[in-house]
Amino acid sequence: MSLRVQKSLYRQSTVEATLYRLADRFSAQLIDEDPVWSVEIHPLSGGPILEDCHHLFRTELIDQSLRAQIVQSTEQIKTLILSNAFSGTSLVPPDGCAGTTA
Amino acid sequence: MDAQAQQLSRRFSAEAGYPRPGSYRLLPLNFMAAAAGDTRRYIVSNICGDYAVVRRDTLEALVSGNLSSASPEYELLRRKHLIFDDATRSTLNLVAAKYRTRTRSVANFTGLFLFVVTLRCNHVCPYCQVSRVSEDREAFDMTEEMAEKALDFTFRTPSSGIKIEFQGGEPMLNFPLIQFIVQRAKAKNRAAGKDLQFVAATNLSVATDQMLKFCAEEEILLSTSLDGPADLHNANRPKRGNNSYELTIEGIRKARKAIGHHRVGALMTTTEKSLHRVRDIVDTYVAHDFHQIFLRPLSPYGDAIRTKAFDRYTAERWVEFYKEGLDYILDRNKRGYPMKEAYASILLTRILTNHGTGFVNLQSPAGIGIAGIVFNYDGDVYASDEGRMAAERGDKTFRLGNILSNSYEEIMLSDSLLEPLAASLLESAPMCHECAFLPYCGADPDYHHATQGDFLGHKAFSGFCAKNMEIFRHLIGKLEAGGEDADILRSWT
Amino acid sequence: MIPLFAKKLPGNHEGIASGVFRVTENLRLPIAARSQHALLLRNGNQPDGEFPLHLCLQDATTIPRSLRLPDSFSYLSEGDVLRYQSHEQAVRVLYRKTSPHNSLLVTEQCNHYCIMCSQPPRKIDDSYLVDELLNAIPLMSQDTASIGITGGEPTLLGERFLEVLRSLKYNLPAASIHVLSNGRNFTKLALCKAISDQCHRDIMFGIPIYSATPERHNFVVQATNAWDETIEGILNLKRYGIPVEIRVVLHSQTWEGLPELAEFLRRNLTMVNQVAFMGLEKMGFGSANWNYLFVNPREYSVAIDKAVRILARARIPVFLFNLPLCMIPPHLHPFSKQSISDWKNDYPEECSSCKAKPHCCGFFSSTAEFYRKHVKPIL
Known part of the structure; x- marks a missing residue:
């Protein structure tokens, strides 16, 4: 049995990150069956059973999706903080509302 | 007194006049289940290591922008710099300042220099991959010429501190070279003005009164091996006469008397035999008045490199050993023995403070070459102690060059150093870049090279990752639980 | 308690010009050196009448340009500096040579309106204060070891504030300078740079943060955005390497958040030079809101204990000011400082049997009476 993931809801990178993190629990094959990703899961011997693997996948997929959202909404601020961390100057965020500079 | 008088005088605005802003923005953050496999509580951390533990629904509300500014979690997450709003715009500058402080230890470059003054030893420990019982000084001792060159190299460091560690073999078997190095280093330091320290890793069994007197006068710290009670120590460190433990204890006594009680430290190595003996091991340290113990992980650099599955299994077993030991140590503290x-202590310093710890195996970029460098007995230069041990097994991946034939630049810019550094950067590594423990953790290219054959390693299979994740979770759990344990742990930073 | 101010003083006021004077007891001071000197007379000493001002601790009727001071001013001595204001016939002591607690008020204007302020701000033109201090500073002893600057908010004076600091640097080179400021004006980097370039090396700014929660701090100081600007200001001062002390007055609105505040400081402002937790003074708004604000220190000793431990562990020096020893747990005694300025310090009678009295900060004169029933002499 394979799991189906809506391509409109989850990006390929999100599904791949999920499978990478769970690689010690099961092996999997990702197949493009537009408009879904089909994920074929093969439990490793001595690892969790198929049902548990599916559960692990679904939980981790949501986590990975949250992570992708965080990266997206904080990318700009992260670049700003990192690039300024070493300059020692005060920060004004991109929307210009924050930070007080001389 | 009457109720009226308890009120704030009317010329002042009530607290309600200073409301929280209605909207917030996320700071760059990562999250991880607070306990493995538990989806109820999450550790959320930012790029400079501030963290909070929240429920899953709070995490989801946080990310989707629906966290109410009236909730207590809002206040917590804002104070911990996981979000900011119009009332806390200074947060961006604070986060940048903390990030800068945390990375300063990387910029501070090499501080630890290991001099393998001889490979000869009077012990034949089964887990030791390098030492030789031999009288052949020519084959296994470092020469003065090499030492002089290595010191030139050492004093090229931009770091304000230099720590020279004498390693072996048993370094005391080549004591004249130790004397030579100490005197030459001190002479060079008169011009360089660095914070210069010496430490010798010795089994103390061959240290004479003269040697100890020299160590006392030159302020050389001594670090010895103490694996636990007599039977365990002697089993780990076989020697003719089966008296390694007795010699070590006698050596510690003599050394303390000669150079000062607290200038003698001890290190333990965990072997299979140690795994169910952690309380005995701690008790041995307590009985000999040591106030620090380093429960060091099993090393993966044994004769037979373990299979991936076994690596992970031993990590779990080691964590169990570690947790038991930690609880026992906390209990010693509660009974009044600090x-x-x-x-x-290293991990807590990284979790709770912004100071660098200089611990070679927990840095990103990796500490190899940057935080420490090894001059081997034959003049070969290695990026780490593990690297020179691998070389003795025939794997010279981490050999950077030779002190007699290569320049400082050739060594520090060699591919053998730069490649593993670049390849193991956590900030861009799969799984690591999204890990809540990223600000506290490090790359360990030696370990992953030894266990998985590449510098970065697949962290789902990594014993290093499994072990550290579990300990981070354990420590943060204890800190969050508060009480006496948390208080003691906080005092270790 | 020592009085620093007295008005409507009897005496022969005719011919005394308003201004600042250095106190001397030297009857024979060369006449050419007497301008800006006030001769202090006691024990029947008779002057030759040539000082611009005579301060009499005895009958003054026959001496021209003289003031009869109350006996409580007999502490005055050689080298002290005071101001005479003719319209009120008033004397204010600005500087006492032998005191470690000299503090210069540079303005009464402030952009905070703290609910416990002991020196409530006034929106008046008080620029004369700086004029006077610029005259007074050169009269102070060059050996002065420490000088405080207080307000109002001193930095509101801008260039005039820098002028005072420069005068201190040139005239009192040995003094360490401690300025009480809310730090908000240091959002202007130029001000930090000017201080770093022009002023004493040995200067420290004492800046309040009352909570890790901005809204609580803003409420306490009654100013929107204050917390954020203060944090930014502190960061800017530290960019220029200027020492900063964090000051927290303890009362009903601040004590509960102390551990979180300490944790916030430890984590984010590790570079501050010291932190002071301070007992409440019953003066100004502190008096008006006393019942709203006052909490017995014994009730918040657990919170202080936690906060002190967090900071001490982070190797941030921490001090307890204005908290009598009998009201804090014994293991916190080493952090306690005898901090209350001598001129407003008192001990209730109950303290006379106390063994710890010589090391104790005692009480603000304003609160001594109130505390009487809470004092527990350490025997």
């Missing part, structure tokens, strides 16, 4: 566990 004692630190060194690994927890």
Whole structure:
């Protein structure tokens, strides 16, 4: 049995990150069956059973999706903080509302 | 007094006049289940290591922008710099300042220099991959010429501190070279003005009164091996006469008398035999008045490199050993015997403060070459102690060059150093870049090279990752639980 | 308690010009050196009448340009500096040579309106204060070891504030300078740079943060955005390497958040030079809101204990000011400082049997009476 993931809801990178993190629990094959990703899961011997693997996948997929959202909404601020961390100057965020500079 | 008088005088605005802003923005953050496999509570951390533990629904509300500014979690997450709003715009500058402080230890470059003054030893420990019982000085001793060149190299460091560690073999078997190095280093330091320290890793069994007198006068710290009670120590460190433990204890006594009680430290190595003996091991340290113990992980650099599955299995077993030991040590503290566990102390310093710890195996970029460098007995230069041990097994991946034939630049810019550094950067590594423990953790290219054959390693299979994740979770759990344990742990930073 | 101010003083006021004077007891001071000197007379000493001002601790009727001071001013001595204001016939002591607690008020204007302020701000033109201090500073002893600057908010004076600091640097080179400021004006980097370039090396700014929660701090100081600007200001001062002390007055609105505040400081402002937790003074708004604000220190000793431990562990020096020893747990005694300025310090009678009295900060004169029933002499 394979799991189906809506391509409109989850990006390929999100599904791949999920499978990478769970690689010690099961092996999997990702197949493009537009408009879904089909994920074929093969439990490793001595690892969790198929049902548990599916559960692990679904939980981790949501986590990975949250992570992708965080990266997206904080990318700009992260670049700003990192690039300024070493300059020692005060920060004004991109929307210009924050930070007080001389 | 009457109720009226308890009110704030009317010329002032009530607290309600200073409301929280209605909207917030996320700071760059990562999250991880607070306990493995538990989806109820999550550790959320930012790029400079501030963290909070929240429920899953809070995490989801946080990310989707629906966290109510009236909720207590809002206040917590804002104070911990996981979000900011119009009332806390200074947060961006604070986060940048903390990030800068945390990375300063990387910029501070090499501080630890290991001099393998001889490979000869009077012990034949089964887990030791390098030492030789031999009288052949020519084959296994470092020469003065090499030492002089290595010191030139050492004093090229931009770091304000230099720590020279004498390693072996048993370094005391080549004591004249130690004397030579100490005197030459001190002479060079008169011009360089660095914070210069010496430490010798010795089994103390061959240290004479003269040697100890020299160590006392030159302020050389001594670090010895003490694996636990007599039977365990002697089993780990076989020697003719089966008296390694007795010699070590006698050596510690003599050394303390000669150079000062607290200038003698001890290190333990965990073997299979140690795994169910952690309380005995701690008790041995307590009985000999040590106030620090380093519960060091099993090393993967044994004769037979373990299979991936076994690596992970041993990591789990080791964590069990570690947790039991930590609880026992905390209990010693509660009974009025102050004692630190060194690994927890390093991790807690990274979790709770912005100071660098200089611990070679927990840095990103990796500490190899940057935080420490090894001059081997034959003049070969290695990026780490593990690297030179691998070389003795025939794997010279981490050999950077030779002190007699290569320049400082050739060594520090060699591919053998730069490649593993670049390849193991956590900030861009799969799984690591999204890990809540990223600000506290490090790359360990030696370990992953030894266990998985590449510098970065697949962290789902990594014993290093499994072990550290579990200890981070354990320590943060204890800190969050508060009480006496948390208080003791906080005092270790 | 020592009085620093007295008005409507009897005496022969005719011919005394308003201004600042250095106190001397030297009857024979060369006449050419007497301008800006006030001769202090006691024990029947008779002057030759040539000082611009005579301060009499005895009958003054026959001496021209003289003031009869109350006996409580007999502490005055050689080298002290005071101001005479003719319209009120008033004397204010600005500087006492032998005191470690000299503090210069540079303005009464402030952009905070703290609910416990002991020196409530006034929106008046008080620029004369700086004029006077610029005259007074050169009269102070060059050996002065420490000088405080207080307000109002001193930095509101801008260039005039820098002028005072420069005068201190040139005239009192040995003094360490401690300025009480809310730090908000240091959002202007130029001000930090000017201080770093022009002023004493040995200067420290004492800046309040009352909570890790901005809204609580803003409420306490009654100013929107204050917390954020203060944090930014502190960061800017530290960019220029200027020492900063964090000051927290303890009362009903601040004590509960102390551990979180300490944790916030430890984590984010590790570079501050010291932190002071301070007992409440019953003066100004502190008096008006006393019942709203006052909490017995014994009730918040657990919170202080936690906060002190967090900071001490982070190797941030921490001090307890204005908290009598009998009201804090014994293991916190080493952090306690005898901090209350001598001129407003008192001990209730109950303290006379106390063994710890010589090391104790005692009480603000304003609160001594109130505390009487809470004092527990350490025997």
